[in-house]
Amino acid sequence: MNAPDILTAAHHAGIRLSLADNGKLKFAGRQAALDRPLPEIRAHKAAVLLALAAHDPTLDRHRRFSVIRVDGTVLSVSRCPACPLADVQADYPDGVCEVERVPETAVALAPADLALAQAVLKAWGEDDPVMIAEWMDGLARDPGRLQQMYAQAVALGLASRDG
Numbered sequence: 192m193n194a195p196d197i198l199t200a201a202h203h204a205g206i207r208l209s210l211a212d213n214g215k216l217k218f219a220g221r222q223a224a225l226d227r228p229l230p231e232i233r234a235h236k237a238a239v240l241l242a243l244a245a246h247d248p249t250l251d252r253h254r255r256f257s258v259i260r261v262d263g264t265v266l267s268v269s270r271c272p273a274c275p276l277a278d279v280q281a282d283y284p285d286g287v288c289e290v291e292r293v294p295e296t297a298v299a300l301a302p303a304d305l306a307l308a309q310a311v312l313k314a315w316g317e318d319d320p321v322m323i324a325e326w327m328d329g330l331a332r333d334p335g336r337l338q339q340m341y342a343q344a345v346a347l348g349l350a351s352r353d354g
Contacts, residue, residue, distance in 0.1 A: 192231050194242035201228050208232070210243050255291035255329065258283045267291060267336045269329055271322050291333075300331050307344050314347045 192200070201208050204227065206220035216236060218225060232239055256279045258266040266286075268279060280288045300308065308330055312323055329336045344350040 192235065194235055194238035197228065197231050197235055197239055198242060201232070204228060208239065208243060210240070216240060216243075253290045254325065257289045257291050258286045259289075260286045265335075267329075267333065267339055269325060271319075271325055298331055300327070300337075304330070304337060304340075307350060308340055310349045311340060311344050311347060314349060 198208060201220075204220070204224045206218060206225050206228065209217045209219070211217040216232070216239065253276065254269055254271065254273045256268045256270070256276065258268055258279065260266070260283070266283075268283075268288075270279065276288060276290055305327075308327060312326070317323060317326075330340055341350060345352055
């Protein structure tokens with residue numbers, strides 16, 4: 192069973208699943224009704240939590256974050272779909288995470304930058320058009336992200352350190 196199926200089955204059994212303020216799973220309904228789907232809920236708890244969070248309008252959700260690691264390095268992280276800051280902090284427990292402000296306008300990428308960005312995406316095996324468009328837009332809006340892309344291209348052997 193996947194998370195949507197679990198949520199549907201719980202709903203039909205008269206159980207309401209929701210996110211508690213602390214990010215944990217909260218149940219409402221008769222205990223007898225809960226006994227049947229509980230093993231599936233437990234087995235797929237992370238997916239159920241993500242499905243609930245994706246549809247919770249009260250969560251403050253963002254796409255771009257800055258992560259400052261203990262060694263001082265700064266990462267620019269993007270998420271698709273958007274997520275709360277707490278999700279990114281959980282992925283980088285050794286760093287300080289902040290929501291990034293998105294510049295209002297984007298500049299066109301230079302042809303060489305565009306070609307290198309496409310090579311990086313190909314090396315990653317990225318083929319999701321939404322993710323590609325958002326990543327390219329981020330490169331065009333933020334010189335720091337463009338710099339990170341060059342560092343990633345060097346690490347992948349697609350570019351040299353000196354240009």
